[in-house]
Each structure stands twice: as C-alpha cells, then as structure tokens.
Amino acid sequence: MKSTSQSVPTATSDTLEAGARLSFGRRIGLWLENEAVLGYVLMVPALLLIVVFIAYPFSLGVWMSLTDKLVGTPGKFVGLANFAKLLRSEIFYQAAWNTVVFTIAATVIKGVFGMWLAILLNRKFRLARFTRATVLLPFIVPTVLSGLAWLWMFDATFSVFNWTLKWMWQMEISVFGMALKENWGYFRGPLWLGSPALAMFSIILVNAWRGLPFFAITLLAGLQTVPPELYDAGDIDGTNEFQKFWHITLPLIKPIAVVVTVFSFVVTFSDFQVVYILTRGGPHNSTHLLATLAYQLGMTSGNLGEGAAAALFMFPILGLVILWQLFYLRREGSD
C-alpha cells in the first residue's frame, strides 16, 4: 500500500510535465486517466457531503455531550457530567430497558412472520407479483402518514378498534370464547396507547407492521436461490415439511437472513418516528426509547449536551453490531 501511495504523486507529475504544452482540458483528461487519481476524484463529492453532514455533525455532537450547552448558549466543558447525570436518572434506565424490549420483540416478530410470509410468497399462485408489490407497501409509505393513521385507529375514545369491539359487544359476539358483555356493563374498550403495557405492545406492533415487508422480500430473494432438487431429494428420504425447512432451507438462506436481521436490528434500535408520533414516550415514560429520550432532552427541552450524551449511549451497541456484520460478510464472501 505504501508503494502505491508514493507512486501517485510521481505518476501525476509525470503526466503533468508531459501535458505542459497541451491545452488545459486535455491536460485534465490525461491526468484523469491515472486510475488512482480518477478514483479519488470520483469519491470526493460523496465523501465531502458525508463528512460535512454526517461525520462532522457527529463529532460536533460528541463534543456537545461533554459540555453544558443549552440552545443559544456557547456552553462550557463539563467532562463526563452529562453521562453521569444520565446514569443517575431513573428515566435513563427505563429508556434503555424499553429500547432492549422494543428492539428484541420487534425484531423477533419481524423475523418469524417475515420468514413465514416469505415462504408463502415463494409459492406460485395467481397475482403473485401483485401480492409481492402490495406486501411492500407499509415499507414505502411515509412513517409519519402511517403513524398518524395508526394513531387515529388506536385513539382512546374514538378508536375504530374499540368501535368494532363495541359493535361486537352489542351483537354479543364472543371473542376468544369470552363474551364481552359479561365483563363490562358499560363498554369502554382498552386504552391502546394509554396504559403502559398496551402502549409498548402498540408501538411494537406498528414497528413490526412497517418493517416486516422488507424482511419478507429479502428472505424471499434467499428462498429463490435454493435449488428445488434438494427438496426432491428430501422427499425421497421421506422428510416432512418442517424437517425440510430446518435442514434444507434454513442453512442455505442463513447468510441473507443474518444480514437482514442485523439491518433490521440497527433500524429498529434507532427508531424514533413511530414512538414519537404514537406516544411521545408516554404514558409515564413507559415507551421512551434512547432515541426519543435523546430527542426530548436535546430538541424539546433544549438541553443539547444531555441529549447528545443520551444519543451517544446508543452508539457502542450499534457500532458492535455493525462491525460484527462487516466481519461476518467478509468471512462469508471469502468462502
């Protein structure tokens, strides 16, 4: 690598000398024929933007987490005080725990049902292509829009879910073997977003609803690479459907399943919009995640330093997961 980096300047100066008598445009053209120079030139626009609008803001955020900056004040260096303060606050532990529950539950739901959906979609049936396109819809639609639609469906007093339950109550239709009329003289229906456990359930449901299609389509791609002869061989050996799935399908689609699971984990872990639209972290912080806590501290309360510190707590886990994935990809790629 060292030799290449040394050869770059000599090569360019050579071509520059040779092109001294040529026109400016021609000289640029010659210069760009050097592969290394061209490589750097092509990279520059993207890298510049990413450095200015992602990497630099990130380091600015790291710096802010070490200061007591409020909106409109310069802030002074306070060391790790913001982190210490967070570690002493109850809400931080609650948000961290919620993030763990939310991420694991949503990822598991997406994985299991995504796999199931992918297997269904892999069969040939009428309108298969149309169904695949439709299944991806929740992933395409703006989170803000679908989030607001869900919000109205979950609404405490006017929820269409509860409206339907009420209708069933009036009709005395039993749900799960339990006649609703027996339990409530006056029908109210559950507070979907108003009670801690149900609110957590609701945000997990919406997140899974949104992320599942991507899971299913990606896994479907994996399923289509499985040679059908293997299943025929399985038939000869008299395996049942589950054994075929466990011993043939799963090992073959493992690489793509790992990648999509990690990808989904990262997105779910830093998800913010679903919670922000549905509950804003309530009731009683029962649905606060690290991302929403960071937003609330930093943007809503204007305490930029603390907000940045809260966001930074997400970083080690995200970093570890992505590093692991990169090494995994490299290992698989070399096989």
Add this chain to the structure above:
Amino acid sequence: MIESAVQRQAVLQPKTVLRIGRLSLYLVLAAGAAVVALPFCWMVSTSLMSLGETINRQWLPGTPRWQNYQTAWMEARFAVYFMNSVIITATSLAGLLTTSILAAYAFARLQFAGREIIFFGLLSTMMIPEAMTLLPSFLIIRGDVIPLPGGSWLNTLQGLTVPFMASAFSIFLLRQFFRRLPVELWDAACIDGCGHLRFLTTIVLPLSKAPLLTVSLFGFIASWDSLLWPLLVTTRETWRPLMVGLWSLVTEAGAETHLFMAGATITLLPILVIYFLVQRQFTEGIMTSGLKG
C-alpha cells in the same frame, strides 16, 4: 420447478387435500393483505367522510364527500407545497444519483491507496443515529459553524437538498452490483480504447437498471417523506414541502380528521403511482443487488 412440485404433491396426496391447501394459502394471504392495507383503506374512507362521521368513528362514510379533497388542497396551500416537494425531491435525487454512482464505481472498479479503509469508514457512518446529527446539521446549515456559499441556507433549496445528496447505503448497494459485472466487459472496452467514464456511462449504467431504480426509490421516499428536517430549516413558507403542509394541517386543524386524511391521500398518491410503476425492478433490485455480501 413448480409443476414438478404440484405433480409431486398430487402423487402423494388426494386432490381434495391439495385444494384445501391452496384455499388456505389464499385465505392466509388475503388476511395478510387486509392487515397491510387496513390503515390505507381507513385513510381513504375517512377522507370521504363528513366531520360528524369522523367523530363517530365509522368504517365507511354514508355518502362519499369528494369536495373534502378540494377543501384540503385549498386550505393547506397544497398547490404550492406540491410543486416545492417535486423540485426538492428531483434536486436531491439528481445529486444523490450522481455522487453515489461515481463513488460506487470508484470503490468497485478502481485501484487506489486506502480504498478499503475509506470504504470501511464510509460504511461506519451508517451507524450514526439520526437523532444525533440533526441539530449539529441544523447549525451547519444556518452557517454558524463553517461559512457557507451565500450565507445562511435556511429557507433555501440547497438547505433542503444538499445534506441528502450522498448516502453510504446507496453507495454500498451500487458498489455491490458494479463489482459483480464481469471483468471481460472492461477488458473489451479497454481494447476498444474506452476510458473509465465512457465505460461507466455507456456500459455499466445501462446494465444496472434494477439497482439504480432501487437507489432512486429509496432516495425518492427519503426526500418526499422527510418531515423533521424541513420543519427545522423552513421558517418561512417559500420552500415548504408537502409533508410540512400536511403536518400543519394536523397541528392547526387537529379536529378536522377528514381533511387531514384527504391531504394524506394526496401526499401518498405520487409515491404509490411511482412505486407501482417501478415495483418489479424494485423488488428485483432489493432481491438481487440487495444486502448480499
């Protein structure tokens, strides 16, 4: 392959069992489609209700009120916002495609010192949570941190588009695809005296329709759907996009659900149309170039 599967099953099982299996597949898929479609159906249905009907929360309006769409369009100045959104999305998309194609080509086909390390660094920016970069980016756009050409970028087209003109994910996706094109193509082009840039524009790009469409659709969605950033950087109405208009419809006219839903349907329609036009290449793009190593 499918025929053989059907024959196989037909040999093993009586026909009725097969038919029941098929029927249950359709039933499960129909139920799944209903779950997926539920919020959308409800959205469209609500957009046609009267105010009274939305308060009583029904599934269907008595008589559809199409004039809701006109009212929402007028009230939220959607005509202006719609054009803004179109311009903003087109600009960011053009920038995104240009930078991603060039960088992906460099990472995939060119040899230069430090390539792997830079690529690795680029990928690692994907793990930076958005909640963390939002505010510093805002300070940068306002011109507080580094001097920007033309002063503060608040309320300008460049403020709304330039930060989104590069994405590590797009570069990654395209690079994966470019890398898999056969080397012989380049060898042949080389013999014909074709330079890298001409090779890229005349041979690589036409072969990469599926991943390019995938990147475009991701970029389109990201730009068309973004709300937080435009809310931060548009203090005046000049460049406000559709999502912000819609948001103000929620916050200012909170009770008028039917108008909001009409506005939401208007916002959603372009995405749906474009999606169904390119959906085949899109699913293909995710499936082939997608996330595989």
